[in-house]
Amino acid sequence: MGSLVRRYYLYRASLSSGFYVPVSVVYMESRGLGLPEIGLVQGTFLFSMVVWELPTGYLGDRLGRRTALALGSVVTVAVMAGFALADSTLGFAAVYALWAVAWTFKTGTADAWLYELLASGGDEDEFSRITGRADSTLRLVSGGAALSAGLLYTLDPALPFLANAALAAIGLPVLFTLPRTHGADGRGPEDPDDGVPSSDEDPSPDRDPSPIGVREAAGVLREQLSRPSIRWIVAYAALFNLVFSVTRVFEQPAMRSVGVPVAGLGVLYAGFKLVSAVASSVTGAVHDRLGTRGVLFLLVPVVGVTYGAFALLPVLVVPALFVRRGLQRITRPVRTEYVNDRVEDVGRATVLSGVSMALTLVSGTGNVLGGRIAEAVGPVRFLSTVGVVVSLAGGILWIGTRPIRDAPADTAAS
Structure with a gap:
């Protein structure tokens, strides 16, 4: 379990947006967008999140938590590469709309996967401790990435986004070393010791016990x-x-x-x-x-x-x-x-x-x-x-x- 938890920490670290967030808006300004256009593309992200919340949740339930997380990482890599290539309001709006898809694929799913895995071994009491450390790891990586973001931007404005793409890509091979959970993946776990009760719902107390x-x-x-x-x-x-x-x-x-x-x-x-x-x-x-x-x-x-x-x-x-x-x-x-x-x-x-x-x-x-x-x-x-x-x-x-x-x-x- 110790090795598994460390890999989970590494995956959570790959979710950091620390390289791109500190320079995202000034980057769009450097590409010729004014504040009205920046407000529009940022609004596109939020509206797209509302549109995609239910469809990606449905796909996540059908495809499984691990697959949903992998799709989120793949789309994130594409989004970061898209930032480096975009040079118009329409281009950035498309990137932000796609970013919303990645965001909704990942929201809550990683925690749900962890809870189910821990519950399978009767270790659900460890959930708060592990997620707390995972969040600390994510903040630490994000802080370090943020410190270097400005320097990377001065070298080449596209570098922070490419660095974030590389970081997101690291999460993909890590994900496929993690076991599936039973109900959400639609089949049995890869390792019988990692099995959990069938459940397609997020087990956090903020969710319904049944749909x-x-x-x-x-x-x-x-x-x-x-x-x-x-x-x-x-x-x-x-x-x-x-x-x-x-x-x-x-x-x-x-x-x-x-x-x-x-x-x-x-x-x-x-x-x-x-x-x-x-x-x-x-x-x-x-x-x-x-x-x-x-x-x-x-x-x-x-x-x-x-x-x-x-x-x-x-x-x-x-x-x-x-x-x-x-x-x-x-x-x-x-x-x-x-x-x-x-x-x-x-x-x-x-x-x-x-x-x-x-x-x-x-x-x-x-x-x-x-x-x-x-x-x-x-x-x-x-x-x-x-x-x-x-x-x-x-x-x-x-x-x-x-x-x-x-x-x-x-x-x-x-």
């Missing part, structure tokens, strides 16, 4: 979203998800506008990884201290003050980006736990998927519409304005609707 039909799923989603305890937290989360998403898209032009060199972007992104890791490690303690209501209310003052500050002093956009990552890393799991606690087991995956799709669609729309505004007023001023306006709207929503409610069960009445 439901499309009509039933629509009914469950409509019923759950009519409840104030779900409806208003989704609206509240969508506001701040919009801020976080447009910030991620336009942060590189914003940093460049305040004097950060391309070579320095990789260093900052490595720092972002460190802040995210630290924030993840203290999320439980912060939640225990402030409670769900206190943690989620933090979004209003922290976003308002942080984004308002760099309206007055633009260079403060750099520390604001660190704050954004820490804040998002702490609040996201607290929000997910809140929703989980307020939906029943049957339909849980449907509700969580519906919430995720809603947030993704809002973010994608913000990216597409925001690009033209950012081009007109400048990325720093645009991000500051969005942050302050959303903070004010979030405060009004918090007071007017009480999005965090104590009772797990409530009626559809507001």
